[in-house]
Amino acid sequence: MEPEITDVVLLFQTVIQWIAIILSASTGVYDARKNGMDFFGALVIAVIVAVGGGTIRDLLLDRYPLFWLADPIYLISIFIVGIIGILLIPISHPDEPEVKSNTPGFFHPIISFIFGTSDTFAFIDSFTLGMWAYLGSMYALSSGIPPIIAPIMGVITASFGGVLRDILFAKIPELFKPSQFYAIASCAGATMYVIMSVLGFSGTTGFMVCMIVTVFVRMTSIQYNITSF
Secondary structure, three states, rough: OOOOHHHHHHHHHHHHHHHHHHHHHHHHHHHHOOOOOOHHHHHHHHHHHHHHHHHHHHHHOOOOOOOHHOOHHHHHHHHHHHHHHHHHHOOOOOOOOOOOOEEEEEEEEHHHHOOOHHHHHHHHHHHHHHHHHHHHOOOOOOOOOOOOOOHHHHHHHHHHHHHHHHHHHOOOHHHHHOOEHHHHHHHHHHHHHHHHOOOOEEEEEEHHHHHHHHHHHHHHHOOOEOOOO
């Protein structure tokens, strides 16, 4: 069953995608700086994490032009977030003593709130994961992909930006190693969205269910250290 597309729905999807891109770019810059990357490397990682999964999704669904090429606001937002992150987040050098942050005092509470605790970072990451799971499965259904396949597009959209990031970090992607549920969480959320859509529920209801399920599964696995095997 293909969800009905209206101007309001399109606006809603665009806003969700824009928020997901901003959050993904923020985490990408943070990971890059903590892995010792300079300003150019951090910008590249921000772009990869923010649009990598969606790009693969669009290629598989034959959706052209790619979503971030069709609307410049996405790439512009990534660069703005990247530059701000580069200015606020110091480079970490694993083999050297930690460099004291030069972040202005006004911004310390903001940086500490977003990245200072693992729980806060994990929740933001889970929230972003749910958004991408929704977008991937929603675009799959609207492209006529069978419902049984659509959740795979949700997983790809949500997870493969991180896979590409880890490849650039020259390490085995975290997605492919035993860890707290990430792909599983996105798959659970995407599957619930598809089920809600097939049953005739509104896109907004499906989105909310997708978000709740994704965040719940992801945060539960982190809270109780439940890992894949």
